[in-house]
Amino acid sequence: MTKKMIKDAIDGREYLLTDGNFLSELDGELQQLILKDYPDLQETDFISSANLATYRLAFLNGVIDKANRKNDYIKDLVYNVTKNQDFRAQNIQEQLDSKTTFGQRVADMVARFGGSWTFIISFIIFMIVWMAVNVIKPFGIAFDEYPFILLNLALSTIAAIQAPLIMMSQNRASDYDRLQAKNDYQVNRLSEEEIRLLHTKIDHLVQQDQSDLLEIQKLQTEILLSLSRQVSSLEENLKQEEKESSQE
Numbered sequence: 001m002t003k004k005m006i007k008d009a010i011d012g013r014e015y016l017l018t019d020g021n022f023l024s025e026l027d028g029e030l031q032q033l034i035l036k037d038y039p040d041l042q043e044t045d046f047i048s049s050a051n052l053a054t055y056r057l058a059f060l061n062g063v064i065d066k067a068n069r070k071n072d073y074i075k076d077l078v079y080n081v082t083k084n085q086d087f088r089a090q091n092i093q094e095q096l097d098s099k100t101t102f103g104q105r106v107a108d109m110v111a112r113f114g115g116s117w118t119f120i121i122s123f124i125i126f127m128i129v130w131m132a133v134n135v136i137k138p139f140g141i142a143f144d145e146y147p148f149i150l151l152n153l154a155l156s157t158i159a160a161i162q163a164p165l166i167m168m169s170q171n172r173a174s175d176y177d178r179l180q181a182k183n184d185y186q187v188n189r190l191s192e193e194e195i196r197l198l199h200t201k202i203d204h205l206v207q208q209d210q211s212d213l214l215e216i217q218k219l220q221t222e223i224l225l226s227l228s229r230q231v232s233s234l235e236e237n238l239k240q241e242e243k244e245s246s247q248e
Contacts, residue, residue, distance in 0.1 A: 009045035010038060020048040030059050056223065063216065104172060111169035114162055127151070 005014040009023075023031060024043035033055050035041060100108075113119050130151055134142045144150035 006046045008048045008051060009041055010047055010051045013048070015046070015048040017046075020046055021052065022046055026052075027059075029062075030055060033059055033062070060216065100172075104168065107165045107168035108172065110162060110165040114166060 004017045006017050006020075007013070008015055008020065022043070023034070023041055023045050026034070026047075034047065130144070131148060134144045134148065135146065
């Protein structure tokens with residue numbers, strides 16, 4: 001049986017027809033890669049698997065280089081967006097405490113004590129003792145007889161002083177809430193930006209991996225088809241040789 005041979009358009013050697021592909025059968029990008037070195041090739045020209053292996057390897061390297069360039073682009077994009085974001089989460093309580101004046105500390109202590117059961121119970125006991133002393137007169141002295149005008153004056157004075165002190169403490173609490181809200185807003189905005197960039201990077205990697213894998217799988221399929229044709233040709237040749245030997 002005469003084996004059908006065909007000339008390789010690249011190295012000029014004779015190969016089996018099953019040991020290669022015509023240029024028209026190759027992937028478009030692989031064709032462009034070959035035509036870059038051999039621009040005079042025609043679609044009907046034959047290229048052996050040995051020569052195709054070199055260009056297929058170069059094609060895979062190109063896919064890898066393209067993927068690396070895309071990754072570098074995304075890395076630079078993320079860096080350029082985040083390089084100017086120098087915000088750091090702050091401890092608002094420490095920041096306020098470091099600027100607290102003596103008067104503000106006094107206001108805070110008055111507000112804490114005035115809003116406790118200790119103050120209420122102590123004040124009730126103080127009033128009872130005051131009124132008992134001035135009504136019973138255990139030592140024959142009454143410094144504030146009924147209707148306890150001095151006690152009313154003391155209570156009014158305490159209320160007049162205590163109210164602005166409590167308001168000062170509340171103003172400090174409002175400052176703390178305002179700074180805390182601003183800090184939370186900055187943290188949330190930064191987190192949102194980082195999540196958005198992360199989604200962008202993941203989407204890019206998924207799309208890139210899918211396209212690159214499809215290209216690689218297509219190339220692998222072409223190689224497998226070429227190998228399959230070579231194996232089939234070898235099997236046919238072996239069967240033919242066995243048939244001829246048995247006839248002899």
